[in-house]
Amino acid sequence: MGVVGVMQETLFSPRWYRVASLRPQLRAQVELRRQDQRGVAWFLLLDESSDEVRRLNRLAYEFVGRCDGTLTVQEIWEALLAARPEEAMTQDEIVRLLMALHERGLVDFDRAANVEAVFRARAVKRRRQRLQGVNPLAFRLAMFDPSALLTRLQPLAPWVFSSGMLALWLVGVLCAATSAAMQAGGLFAHAARLLASPGYVFMTWLMYPLIKAVHEAAHALAVQRWGAAVHQAGVTLLMLTPVPFVNASAADGFRHRHQRALVSAAGIMAELAIAALALAVWSVVQPGLVQDLALLAVLIGAVSTVLVNGNPLMRFDGYYLFCDLLDLRNLGLRSTQWWTQCLARVLLGTPPAAPLRPLPGERVWLAAYAPLATLYRFALALAVGLWVGSFSALLGVAIGIFIVYGTVLKPLRAGLRVVFGSGSLRGVLRGVAAGAALCVALTLIPVPFSTLAQGVVWLPERAQIRAGTDGFIAQFAARDGQRVHAGELIATLRDDRLQATAAALAADATDLEVAMFQAQANEPDKVPALREKLAYSRAEAARNDEKIAQLELRAPADGVLVVPHQADLVGSHFKKGDLVGHLITGDPLTVRVALPQEQADLVRRRTGSASLPVGVRLAEDPGRLRTGSVRRDMDGAVTRLPSAALGELGGGAIAIDPTEKDGMTPRAPVVLLDVELAGVRPADIGERIGARALVRFDHGTLPVVQQALRQLRQLVLQHFNPAG
Numbered sequence: 001m002g003v004v005g006v007m008q009e010t011l012f013s014p015r016w017y018r019v020a021s022l023r024p025q026l027r028a029q030v031e032l033r034r035q036d037q038r039g040v041a042w043f044l045l046l047d048e049s050s051d052e053v054r055r056l057n058r059l060a061y062e063f064v065g066r067c068d069g070t071l072t073v074q075e076i077w078e079a080l081l082a083a084r085p086e087e088a089m090t091q092d093e094i095v096r097l098l099m100a101l102h103e104r105g106l107v108d109f110d111r112a113a114n115v116e117a118v119f120r121a122r123a124v125k126r127r128r129q130r131l132q133g134v135n136p137l138a139f140r141l142a143m144f145d146p147s148a149l150l151t152r153l154q155p156l157a158p159w160v161f162s163s164g165m166l167a168l169w170l171v172g173v174l175c176a177a178t179s180a181a182m183q184a185g186g187l188f189a190h191a192a193r194l195l196a197s198p199g200y201v202f203m204t205w206l207m208y209p210l211i212k213a214v215h216e217a218a219h220a221l222a223v224q225r226w227g228a229a230v231h232q233a234g235v236t237l238l239m240l241t242p243v244p245f246v247n248a249s250a251a252d253g254f255r256h257r258h259q260r261a262l263v264s265a266a267g268i269m270a271e272l273a274i275a276a277l278a279l280a281v282w283s284v285v286q287p288g289l290v291q292d293l294a295l296l297a298v299l300i301g302a303v304s305t306v307l308v309n310g311n312p313l314m315r316f317d318g319y320y321l322f323c324d325l326l327d328l329r330n331l332g333l334r335s336t337q338w339w340t341q342c343l344a345r346v347l348l349g350t351p352p353a354a355p356l357r358p359l360p361g362e363r364v365w366l367a368a369y370a371p372l373a374t375l376y377r378f379a380l381a382l383a384v385g386l387w388v389g390s391f392s393a394l395l396g397v398a399i400g401i402f403i404v405y406g407t408v409l410k411p412l413r414a415g416l417r418v419v420f421g422s423g424s425l426r427g428v429l430r431g432v433a434a435g436a437a438l439c440v441a442l443t444l445i446p447v448p449f450s451t452l453a454q455g456v457v458w459l460p461e462r463a464q465i466r467a468g469t470d471g472f473i474a475q476f477a478a479r480d481g482q483r484v485h486a487g488e489l490i491a492t493l494r495d496d497r498l499q500a501t502a503a504a505l506a507a508d509a510t511d512l513e514v515a516m517f518q519a520q521a522n523e524p525d526k527v528p529a530l531r532e533k534l535a536y537s538r539a540e541a542a543r544n545d546e547k548i549a550q551l552e553l554r555a556p557a558d559g560v561l562v563v564p565h566q567a568d569l570v571g572s573h574f575k576k577g578d579l580v581g582h583l584i585t586g587d588p589l590t591v592r593v594a595l596p597q598e599q600a601d602l603v604r605r606r607t608g609s610a611s612l613p614v615g616v617r618l619a620e621d622p623g624r625l626r627t628g629s630v631r632r633d634m635d636g637a638v639t640r641l642p643s644a645a646l647g648e649l650g651g652g653a654i655a656i657d658p659t660e661k662d663g664m665t666p667r668a669p670v671v672l673l674d675v676e677l678a679g680v681r682p683a684d685i686g687e688r689i690g691a692r693a694l695v696r697f698d699h700g701t702l703p704v705v706q707q708a709l710r711q712l713r714q715l716v717l718q719h720f721n722p723a724g
Contacts, residue, residue, distance in 0.1 A: 013091035015463055019098060023110040025069030030106050038327050038359040045106050047251040051254040052104040055329070059089050060097055067107065073098070144232040146246060150224050153217075158227040160218075161262065169273055176276035179283060180302075184647075187282075190295055204296050205241055210312075211274055211300050212246045215309075218270035219317075220246045222263040226254055257324045264321035268310045275301030309361075313369075313376040321469055328365055335370040340414075345435045378407045446701030451603055454652050455593035455675065455693045456643040457618065462557045465581045467574040468550030471495040480566045484555040486584070491580065493551040498544060505541040512537055559583030562689075582689055590631065591693045593673045594646045594654055597637055598714045600671035603697045614675050615696040622694075631676040637669035645692050652692070 026032075026045070033044045035055075042063040045054040056064060059080075068074045073094065081088045089097075101107040159165065180187060194200040197570045220230045232247035251263040278297035285291045308314050312322035315332060358366055385399035395496050444685050471493030478490050513532040519526040555561070563569065563581035576578060595603060641664045646652040649663040658666040675695055 011088075011090050013095055016091045018094055020072065020074040022073050022098075023069050023071065024067040024073060024098060024101075024107050026067055027106060027108055031253075035255065037329055038361060040359055042329075043647060044253050045101070046250070047104070047106055049404075053249055054101060054104055054106055055252070059087060060082075063089060063094060063097065064101075069108075069110065117397075117564065139237040140245065141234045141237070142232050142247075145231050146220060146233040146271065147229055147231060150220055150230060154224055157221050160221060169269060169495050172276045173272050176272075176279045179279060180298075183283065187295070187298075190291075191299060194292060194295060195299075200296065203293070204300065207293070207296055208300055209235075209244060211271060211297065212366050214270050214274060216246045217242045217720075218266035219248045219263060222266035224252050226251070226259045226263075228253065243596040244405050257327055261321050261324035263368045264317045264324060268305055268321070269315050271301040271305050271309070273301075275305070293444040311376070313373040314380075328359075328362060328366070331365060331369055332373065332633060334362075335366045335368075335373075338366040339370050347430055358452060369683060373408070378403065381406070442704045445701055446703055447707075449699045449707055451599050451697040451699065452594075453595050453599065453695050453697070454514065454646055454654075455591040455592050455616075455673075455695050456645055457689055457693055458590045458592035458642065458690045459582050459673065459689055460585070460587050460590060463559060463583045463585045464579060465490055465553055465556070465561075465563075465583065467493065467553065467576055467578045467580055469495065469496075469498075469547045469576050470574070471494070471498075471551055472571060472573050473569050473580075475570065476563070476566060478555075478561050480561060480581075481562045482561050484557055484559065484561050486557050488555045489552055490555055490561065491553045493550060493553065493574070498548050498551070501544050502541065502548065505537055505544060509534060509537045509541060553580060555583060557583055557585050559585035589677045590627065591675045591677065591695060593675055593695050594641055594644045594666075594670045595650075596654075597669060597671055600637075600673070602699065603673065613698055615698065616675060616677055618693075619692045620711055628675040628676050628677040628695075631674045637671050639666065639667060639669050640664055641670065642672065643690055646689070677710065 008107055027047070029047055031046045033046060034354065035042045035044060043056045043058075043064075045056065045064070046052070062080060063076060066079065077088070077091065077094060102109075123600050216233070220233075228250035230246050230248060230250065234245055236243045236245050248263055251260050254260050254263075273613045275298045278294040278301065282291055282294035283296060285294065305318075310318040310321075311314045312318045319332065323329055334356060338358070341356060356366075381403045383397070385396050385403060388395045388399055441633075472495070474494040476485050476491045478488065484490065512530055515531040516527060518535060519530055558585065561581060562584060566581075569580070591704060614630060616626045616628050617624065618626070641654060644650040644663040647654050647656040647663045647666070649656050654670060655667040656663055657667050
């Protein structure tokens with residue numbers, strides 16, 4: 001096919017005869033405004049009576065500008081084609097534009113009786129496509145016109161949206177954020193307790209619409225503040241939860257982007273203000289129902305804002321605020337179109353009929369937004385599904401089905417539509433071949449399979465000097481850096497209570513001996529009881545003597561003594577088992593790793609049986625990969641971490657029980673493994689005992705699909721409640 005043939009195929013439309021003789025005219029109430037975006041002019045058609053807005057590019061504006069009721073569609077198109085033969089709109093584009101304007105009530109035609117018949121087939125098809133895309137978990141029900149109520153509230157708008165109120169809001173939110181950071185442990189513990197209770201989850205369901213009503217009222221007031229109107233309000237049934245909404249689309253017609261950004265930000269700011277006030281209430285009231293309700297308000301107003309409503313990667317207020325601040329309208333849709341066209345060009349080898357032209361500086365955002373948004377929404381949906389599954393496996397599976405549909409099946413269907421709708425046999429074959437190659441790569445080709453975990457640099461038990469009992473450091477008998485021998489005295493602890501107890505027990509034993517001697521002569525029947533008391537007293541004295549003996553800390557092996565900040569430790573209190581110092585004995589360096597139980601089983605089976613290597617990167621030298629081997633597997637799971645650095649509060653990956661303040665009690669039991677490093681001695685790292693290390697257990701190779709299914713199975717078993 002020649003160039004002329006291609007041009008005719010894209011320029012003309014078989015549906016053109018239906019609209020060519022119509023004489024379109026913009027309705028009298030429609031207003032035309034100009035908006036500049038990154039140096040490119042756009043034009044808006046606004047109907048303030050219905051809040052309808054249509055955004056036009058320059059070519060569409062030139063067409064609409066000639067729609068005065070005197071010229072036919074054919075005459076307008078011919079004039080545009082003569083003026084701009086290389087840029088003129090195609091007939092299909094004009095048909096779609098007229099239909100969109102007609103659906104929004106922005107244009108009239110000279111033969112109104114025939115218009116519905118002209119567009120009926122197209123409208124039915126579009127309605128069918130919209131119904132196919134309806135989310136069964138989200139229904140929007142328009143209920144009333146809030147204009148009268150907003151008119152009464154209009155005097156509040158200048159006061160609410162003032163610089164003084166903004167400063168007050170900033171101070172309040174910053175103070176609340178600081179307070180939340182200082183009380184993070186208590187907040188996490190309280191939230192974990194509430195969210196584990198179905199009763200409080202139901203209470204959250206009741207509170208959510210109330211807070212969202214304030215959120216939507218803030219949007220409506222912001223629209224009123226800049227002179228526009230809100231004519232529609234109602235309820236969205238989101239996951240069977242009634243969520244109020246207002247139609248603030250009139251804000252799209254604001255000339256300045258800071259006005260549009262303020263409308264988007266108003267709801268976010270209102271929720272954060274509620275969260276700040278609720279946090280203040282939570283901090284001052286006593287534990288009880290009021291404190292619980294305050295924390296639920298904090299979770300709804302702050303956490304949901306950060307994760308969902310205020311997040312630019314979700315298509316809510318944060319997204320529109322982000323787009324307006326960066327002057328990137330329709331970023332999500334344009335990014336998806338950009339990726340679709342790029343993939344079609346690569347896979348099918350066919351350029352798009354109407355290529356998307358990035359605005360100045362927009363290309364990097366187009367490339368980044370769609371992948372990031374898809375990954376974030378998948379991760380968030382997965383987290384919600386796992387959390388719901390912990391209450392009910394049935395609900396968790398239902399959400400999982402929607403996740404699979406939205407992230408796998410729906411994009412796959414769209415891709416197949418692009419491939420088979422390209423009209424090119426070569427493109428179809430290339431698309432099928434690419435899909436088959438991808439399936440083979442994911443299901444059959446092995447890729448490296450490993451488990452990543454965190455550990456801490458550890459020393460053998462015989463190299464650790466720990467307090468044998470509670471006490472205060474009285475003095476050190478050996479200096480830091482001194483070579484000592486096994487059994488040599490290192491330090492002496494002091495515990496006056498042990499000495500007092502020893503004296504009391506000795507006096508008690510003497511009294512019992514005297515009493516027993518007298519009883520043998522005068523009351524023989526009391527002798528057995530006194531003898532038993534004397535034996536118990538002597539046993540207590542022996543145990544107390546053992547503790548006194550443990551006040552002396554002796555070297556467990558030969559080596560060089562390491563006691564950081566030794567002089568500062570004199571007079572310090574140590575509990576039984578606390579590490580006072582260690583010895584550099586020449587033994588190989590060890591990293592103690594904490595693994596969740598589901599990962600520990602895989603590490604034991606695959607690493608142990610195949611003798612595959614273990615890679616270790618120390619925090620002090622992350623660029624160097626060291627090799628090691630599993631030396632010892634602790635018996636069973638433990639409920640105490642070897643170091644707080646492995647917990648999430650210390651920057652680690654292990655989830656910590658929020659009710660424990662020391663940060664060393666994992667939320668679920670963990671398995672400890674000791675990995676011995678080859679060719680590394682403790683002397684090589686000086687005083688960095690206890691530093692974090694990243695450990696990789698190599699399991700060989702496995703196809704990506706098998707690895708993903710295994711991870712999914714672990715997540716389901718870990719989070720879903722089998723009894724749900």
